[in-house]
Amino acid sequence: MIDRLIEKIEKTKNPTVVGLDPRLGFVPGFIKEEAYELYGKTPKAAARAFYEFNKAIIDAVYDLVPAVKPQVAMYEQYGPEGIKAYIDTILYAKEKGLVVIGDVKRSDIASTAEAYADGHIGRVKVEDEVHEVYHEDSITLNPYLGYDSIEPYMNHCKAYDKGLFILVKTSNPNSGEIQDLDVGEEKLYERVGRLVSKWGEAVMGKRGYSHIGAVVGATYPEQGTRLRQLMPHTFFLVPGYGAQGATAKDLAGCFDQNGLGAIVNSSRGIIAAYQLEKYKNKFSDKEFAQAAREAVIDMRKDLERVL
């Protein structure tokens, strides 16, 4: 999976992943009205509106970016119909040739993690029949429980060409309360970085990077630079750009000397661009997808300045 992602990044010359984190407040009225007509003001209507919203954005950006990252929480909140919209979004993105990073942040003991691994990046068996259910190329995981909570996903990475992005230094304001704790001579996030780097050695891609990546927030520039040195074979998923205030300068240290090693996420900054000061006078709500395309082009120009 990581080789496919690197190839797409080189082809699009754009280390950007568009976060598909829809909220009803982002979906233009005309899409919502149509959904309410069909399904009433129900979770199903919200879910179908999300799918139409995502589909239009994917159509507008699929030639410019290597990947999308649907955040499962936005879909899960609407129950089974929301999960169906999550899966439909993944399938459509893959139809358009995009790599899909499912942001599910799973974490549990091995016997439970096996179910997560089988459903998300493996196969489920029903008697003698085998099915793929969620279809993500890669998923995010929380490593708080240690290696036996990660191990059940490893075989699927090899068997099905899948990947992981494991939380190491998260972008949120209070991440330091835990992740910056002193552990011997180093910080906890450094210790976790070393562990993720070691775990990844078992599933290396052909380009010098492991299928096991790390999540490193753009909002902590020094930690990003430190982790880049500490984890030379680990690809970084870098959230925090745009809506969370991180700039291209903040995340420059996450990239290696070839301008690879990281892919930068922006969700609200892209999918809700048409509502932002910068774009709202140029694009009507009917042109929300074009605004997203423009925001992707502007983000790539911004990143190019530091690469």
Ligand SMILES: O=C(O)c1cc(=O)[nH]c(=O)n1[C@@H]1O[C@H](COP(=O)(O)O)[C@@H](O)[C@H]1O
């Ligand atoms: O795992 C993630 O993607 C993640 C890790 C992290 O440290 N910070 C973080 O913001 N994220 C996710 O990245 C996305 C950020 O969204 P925006 O702030 O709208 O760009 C959300 O889906 C978050 O759940």
